[in-house]
Amino acid sequence: MCCGPMRLSDAIRSVFTEELMDAVNEFVRTSPLNAVPANSVLQTGLDGARLIDDCVFAFGDASDPLFEVQKQPQAVGPQFMAPMEWLPEALSVISFFAPFSETVKASNREIDGFPSGAWLHGRIDGQRVVFAACEFIVDWLKQRGFKAVVPSLDPRFKAVDDIRDEEGQIILEKSFRSNWSERHVAYVCGLGTFALSRGIITEKGISGRVGTIVTNAPLAFTKRPYEGLYDYCNRCGACAKHCPVNAISVEGGKQQIPCWVFLEQTKRTVAPPYFGCGKCQAGVPCESRIPARD
Numbered sequence: 001m002c003c004g005p006m007r008l009s010d011a012i013r014s015v016f017t018e019e020l021m022d023a024v025n026e027f028v029r030t031s032p033l034n035a036v037p038a039n040s041v042l043q044t045g046l047d048g049a050r051l052i053d054d055c056v057f058a059f060g061d062a063s064d065p066l067f068e069v070q071k072q073p074q075a076v077g078p079q080f081m082a083p084m085e086w087l088p089e090a091l092s093v094i095s096f097f098a099p100f101s102e103t104v105k106a107s108n109r110e111i112d113g114f115p116s117g118a119w120l121h122g123r124i125d126g127q128r129v130v131f132a133a134c135e136f137i138v139d140w141l142k143q144r145g146f147k148a149v150v151p152s153l154d155p156r157f158k159a160v161d162d163i164r165d166e167e168g169q170i171i172l173e174k175s176f177r178s179n180w181s182e183r184h185v186a187y188v189c190g191l192g193t194f195a196l197s198r199g200i201i202t203e204k205g206i207s208g209r210v211g212t213i214v215t216n217a218p219l220a221f222t223k224r225p226y227e228g229l230y231d232y233c234n235r236c237g238a239c240a241k242h243c244p245v246n247a248i249s250v251e252g253g254k255q256q257i258p259c260w261v262f263l264e265q266t267k268r269t270v271a272p273p274y275f276g277c278g279k280c281q282a283g284v285p286c287e288s289r290i291p292a293r294d
């Protein structure tokens with residue numbers, strides 16, 4: 001398919017979008033990357049275990065004004081690059097959630113303070129699957145005459161240590177922010193809402209990884225099925241109880257520094273590049289679904 005973007009009817013956009021989703025899931029199901037690698041198994045019995053299940057998708061309008069809102073300090077910040085800054089002719093933003101397999105999730109449900117080997121494979125090797133899926137989407141779109149960019153793999157992507165105002169004064173130290181945010185973009189696209197633990201809760205839960213792509217392909221946009229930033233989080237506090245370093249509280253949300261310190265610690269105790277935790281994302285009501293509200 002290579003007709004000009006504006007000539008595609010809504011029906012063709014929908015079919016094209018469905019074809020894309022099917023192709024990505026077929027890629028994920030059959031990719032040799034979607035398995036614990038034999039040469040770095042962290043835990044007996046995990047060799048070849050599946051990491052990622054079928055993905056769920058949302059498609060945003062690249063000109064949605066909510067992308068500009070992400071430049072506000074209380075959102076991603078002024079360093080955030082909107083879709084058309086990554087790709088001037090952008091029409092759509094693809095956001096997908098790659099849920100961890102049951103093997104990965106079940107392994108990390110125990111509240112024992114230490115991340116399971118399978119979870120660490122999910123976080124690190126599973127992320128490779130997500131990046132490969134992003135690159136697959138770019139190629140798939142290019143073969144059909146469209147352009148696409150993966151901001152988090154683009155040379156312009158950068159993490160920002162400090163956030164400064166226009167005069168260069170530091171507004172926020174150790175910001176944990178960058179010029180693109182998979183989570184905020186997922187929210188704008190309609191994929192899910194924020195969690196107390198700061199992840200994104202989707203229809204397949206919070207346990208998994210998110211990928212995003214900006215393209216000039218005219219895809220069928222998702223109608224955001226929520227209004228508030230935290231609509232899918234029921235504030236049950238289970239994530240706070242699971243956190244080994246008390247980084248989360250129902251009243252105060254998540255504190256990034258203690259979480260970061262703990263993740264750094266796991267870098268030293270597990271074979272690099274493996275590190276992680278995810279105790280706040282496994283065995284909680286939002287692990288694999290949108291949690292019920294009382």
Ligand code: SF4
Nearest residue numbers: 195233236237239286
């Ligand atoms: S465990 Fe409960 S409070 Fe924590 S993110 Fe999930 S739904 Fe929200």
Ligand code: SF4
Nearest residue numbers: 243259277278279280
């Ligand atoms: S907040 Fe950080 S340290 Fe706490 S459970 Fe979640 S990932 Fe682990």
